[in-house]
Amino acid sequence: xxxxxxxxxxxxxxxxxxxxxxxxxxxxxxxxxxxxxxxxxxxxxxxxxxxxxxxxxxxxxxxxxxxxxxxxxxxxxxxxxxxxxxxxxxxxxxxxxxxxxxxxxxxxxxxxxxxxxxxxxxxxxxxxxxxxxxxxxxxxxxxxxxxxxxxxxxxxxxxxxxxxxxxxxxxxxxxxxxxxxxxxxxxxxxxxxxxxxxxxxxxxxxxxxxxxxxxxxxxxxxxxxxxxxxxxxxxxxxxxxxxxxxxxxxxxxxxxxxxxxxxxxxxxxxxxxxxxxxxxxxxxxxxxxxxxxxxxxxxxxxxxxxxxxxxxxxxxxxxxxxxxxxxxxxxxxxxxxxxxxxxxxxxxxxxxxxxxxxxxxxxxxxxxxxxxxxxxxxxxxxxxxxxxxxxxxxxxxxxxxxxxxxxxxxxxxxxxxxxxxxxxxxxxxxxxxxxxxxxxxxxxxxxxxxxxxxxxxxx
Numbered sequence: 001x002x003x004x005x006x007x008x009x010x011x012x013x014x015x016x017x018x019x020x021x022x023x024x025x026x027x028x029x030x031x032x033x034x035x036x037x038x039x040x041x042x043x044x045x046x047x048x049x050x051x052x053x054x055x056x057x058x059x060x061x062x063x064x065x066x067x068x069x070x071x072x073x074x075x076x077x078x079x080x081x082x083x084x085x086x087x088x089x090x091x092x093x094x095x096x097x098x099x100x101x102x103x104x105x106x107x108x109x110x111x112x113x114x115x116x117x118x119x120x121x122x123x124x125x126x127x128x129x130x131x132x133x134x135x136x137x138x139x140x141x142x143x144x145x146x147x148x149x150x151x152x153x154x155x156x157x158x159x160x161x162x163x164x165x166x167x168x169x170x171x172x173x174x175x176x177x178x179x180x181x182x183x184x185x186x187x188x189x190x191x192x193x194x195x196x197x198x199x200x201x202x203x204x205x206x207x208x209x210x211x212x213x214x215x216x217x218x219x220x221x222x223x224x225x226x227x228x229x230x231x232x233x234x235x236x237x238x239x240x241x242x243x244x245x246x247x248x249x250x251x252x253x254x255x256x257x258x259x260x261x262x263x264x265x266x267x268x269x270x271x272x273x274x275x276x277x278x279x280x281x282x283x284x285x286x287x288x289x290x291x292x293x294x295x296x297x298x299x300x301x302x303x304x305x306x307x308x309x310x311x312x313x314x315x316x317x318x319x320x321x322x323x324x325x326x327x328x329x330x331x332x333x334x335x336x337x338x339x340x341x342x343x344x345x346x347x348x349x350x351x352x353x354x355x356x357x358x359x360x361x362x363x364x365x366x367x368x369x370x371x372x373x374x375x376x377x378x379x380x381x382x383x384x385x386x387x388x389x390x391x392x393x394x395x396x397x398x399x400x401x402x403x404x405x406x407x408x409x410x411x412x413x414x415x416x417x418x419x420x421x422x423x424x425x426x427x428x429x430x431x432x433x434x435x436x437x438x439x440x441x442x443x444x445x446x447x448x449x450x451x452x453x454x455x456x457x458x459x
Contacts, residue, residue: 120262133246137242189237267318298338381433382434391445418440
């Protein structure tokens with residue numbers, strides 16, 4: 001349901017979910033990591049509480065920005081992504097290593113906020129499109145009828161203009177009935193589609209995201225709008241017309257205003273690999289810019305106004321979740337000022353064998369469920385025995401110990417290796433029931449999980 005834009009002084013709360021409900025929802029997708037889930041749930045609930053306070057106190061409540069510490073593949077990104085989905089918040093995941101400090105060639109840190117705003121605008125416009133969908137469908141149907149029966153067409157044997165109009169109306173109603181019944185879906189029609197073509201020069205060589213918002217808006221106004229005639233099926237034409245009508249019915253200024261407020265009060269930025277910004281004291285060369293990126297992050301996380309193509313956006317209450325493995329560095333190696341802007345610190349646990357087994361079966365759309373559903377599309381009934389799942393978990397856990405520990409991502413590699421032959425032959429084995437047991441898993445992984453050197457390259 002579309003949110004009604006409130007006054008900017010009284011924005012609508014991002015969520016009313018209680019912390020226990022948030023943790024319970026995260027448990028459906030992520031195994032373990034109770035401490036991280038609780039911290040994330042409290043950060044979101046604190047937002048809701050802040051918006052219940054008097055305005056005089058509300059602006060002084062700072063977000064519970066977090067630093068998640070743990071190796072790759074233990075669920076850091078998934079917690080942030082699922083959290084944003086639960087509360088319908090604008091969310092963006094960025095890599096800390098893609099940014100450079102001011103004065104270096106590359107992306108500046110403010111671009112992450114601009115990307116977040118773009119995401120929010122897209123979300124709000126999609127929501128508003130659903131609100132006007134019924135009216136857009138009706139107008140698209142009228143547009144389709146006009147395309148199928150242009151206004152200039154009349155019956156050749158019409159005796160008068162009135163009779164011609166009546167005949168045309170009857171023919172139009174017949175077409176309408178056929179359209180609603182889906183009888184004309186494959187019929188070809190010619191429609192006009194408008195496309196805005198980007199200039200080849202400046203935006204291609206520099207990149208539009210590296211231009212300031214004023215320059216972006218100026219250049220976009222100069223972009224030529226090209227009209228092109230296309231021959232498409234009625235089914236595709238209906239989608240194009242519906243989208244065009246939705247764009248006309250949506251109040252873009254209202255959508256932009258709501259998107260900005262949603263970012264300011266509910267946006268989430270997941271800043272991954274922040275440990276890579278820590279440079280050894282003796283480092284020289286290009287890596288010296290890492291500490292500069294930390295300095296540039298300070299005002300963004302603390303709260304400042306960022307210029308975007310839609311206007312200035314305040315970051316004071318955007319939730320920042322930073323994450324890193326911190327193998328070769330410690331969180332205390334970050335700049336003290338940056339540490340202070342990430343007050344909530346949570347260390348995620350390494351995954352053990354039992355966690356791997358649960359990851360294979362318990363979450364919604366777990367790996368085993370995915371494999372069964374995928375082969376079911378080919379008419380193949382797939383069954384995993386309990387000892388087969390144990391063998392998969394054992395192998396993934398063992399290989400992680402002997403080679404690089406990539407956490408739960410190792411399970412994807414192991415499962416794909418086991419399923420490779422069955423998946424390749426599935427189209428020819430439609431109607432069969434295939435049972436995968438421990439012996440089959442061991443046969444498919446024979447020699448690989450035992451040889452650490454070979455596992456390094458295959459698994």
